[in-house]
Amino acid sequence: MPASEPRGASMRMAGFMGHLRRNGFTVGPGETELVLSTLAATGLAEASAVRLGLKTMLAGDHAHWERFDDLFDAYWLDRGLRIVEPSGPRSGAARERRRPDVWDKILPPDETGGTGTAEQITEGRRGADGPGGTGRLLASGQEALARVDLRTLTSAAEIAAAERVAERLARAIRHRLSRRRIPSPRGDTIDLRRTIRRSLSRGGEPVELLRKRRPERPVNLVVLLDVSGSMKIYSRYFLSFVRGLISTWLRTDVFLFHTRLVRITEALHERDAMRAMGRLSLLAEGFGGGTRIATALKSFNDHYARAALNSRSVAIVMSDGYDTDPPEALAVELRRFKRRARRLVWLNPLLGWKDYAPVARAMAAALPFIDCFAAAHSLESLAALEGELARL
Amino acid sequence: MKLDYQPLQRDLTEVGYIPDDALAMALCLAVGLHRPLLLEGEAGVGKTDVAKALAAVLKTNLIRLQCYEGLDATATLYEWNYQRQLLAIRAHERDALPAEAVERQVFSEDYLLRRPLLEAISQPVSPVLLIDEIDRADEEFEAFLLEILSDFQITIPELGTIVARSIPYVILTSNGTRALSDALRRRCLYSYIDFPDERKELAILRARQPRIDGQLAGQVVRFVQALRREDLEKTPGIAETLDWAGALMGLDIRSLAQDPAAVQASLLCLLKTEADLKAVPREVTARLVGRVA
Known part of the structure; x- marks a missing residue:
């Protein structure tokens, strides 16, 4: 902080920084110092110019840019409320640790399921390097079970089977090729830079051809699960499937939606299987009313998309596409969604039914944005997805 | 340092x-x-042109790096x-030069192909470095770029560290x-x-197309402003306005109401997708023209 700056003004500016922080801006001491030293060095005093200067230095994205003027007025000109809104779900750590509000109604506060956590970890590790770790799904002896429509799935064993299928699917999509290249002894292209350098020791004769290849990088997975009334019969089973997708090697984010959207990633992480399923189903059934896919997607786009999605994200939506929102709204939100996600997979249980065509208006509106539209009414149909997902 | 953005605004x-x-202040601070x-x-509001104009004002070079997926340090x-x-x-095989001498020679600056980032830091006068559409490059490149932007030095294993002769003025653009x-x-x-308001867009149009008829310029700008409020897939930017105005002048049109058929045909300068062209049929054009003429 420059010594020449009057102390009162510095304090006031620090207060403004706090005001911005409370409103979701990511500004720290570095920014405070930048602002103070710039203002001191330039002797800027005119309000409109200071406002523009601060806006340039402190806004980080379009949303901040749009809100800055109001926040500036609120603080310096005492216009409007000091805190326009509490820091949104974007401000990382605090949100991450919080349990979705809806849970509080169902779960007693002390029940954190310590044993469940341990079990989840061991399970994940076994999946990662156990004997079946080839990452390819074998035509297995579970066929009889696999063909059963999932509506009839109830026992613990069957749910465990669903989780295993999911785990293998997760393994199939965990990597995608990068476009960069790294040195590799069995790569597909010759690495000229290294070859030439190596050849110098042999008088310029490129005896040894060094190669490079594209490395694999892990994929992010975001799952949006429809638990509305029309999906009720499937939701229990889908939840166990989603639980299987949550693993140690894949970053997975899970959301439930019916008329609104709830993030349940942490909840899935810390519960033991049966109990989590039971409670999640309960939650889902409690809301088993209409579906508002577009509204749920909008709330995802507004609050979570920035943090949850990147160019390596594969998003999986599990829904029958019966939406009470207008299909145009769904198209708008899906377009926003697709700008952030790399691939969109839509799993529709109805697709497995005989003679089903995606005529639900919402489904028709969504089709142009979907990279992979597949059935998900039985374990068999899910297993068939592996090839598709590996190609994404 | 004087922080008065108006002179820069005039120069631009x-x-x-x-x-x-706001933009003049941002450039002034940068x-x-x-x-x-x-x-x-949005695409087409003139982000890239900012860098060109700044380079012209500062009378310095513009070095441009167009980003794409998979862009890496080599490129x-x-x-x-x-x-x-x-x-x-x-x-040198016949000269019987010692290996070190050959190595020193082939790994000297003569054999170095400079790419934009190295070029930008080895200029005698600070250039404007435009890193265009940074959102197309991947996260790894972003991290690498951060490193360059904070140190302004580049290490080449065979040659040593190259420290910037001058720090470039860096402008990054992103389409989100x-x-x-x-x-x-x-x-x-x-x-x-943002898309410019009517007054600013008119000024831009007059600056870029000095020969345009005053009445037509006003109509063109008001038409495009109205068109932006329609529900389109790809909202026309300033570049499209300029193209369209140029096309209308080429067609010898003085007023939009003069020749509806030609105006309708020339809309392909503004509407760049089939869906958008269908969304603005003859009737819509007539309605918009009626409002602005």
């Missing part, structure tokens, strides 16, 4: 770029503080000229196809460029 206007106050400036906004920093190196090595990292955002100043 003189070279044919008309910035609003130049004054020597910090990178991140520009966001942005330097590459050795392998063919020349091989030739030189062959040519991918969320940028917070680290990059925090390192940069930020400005959002």
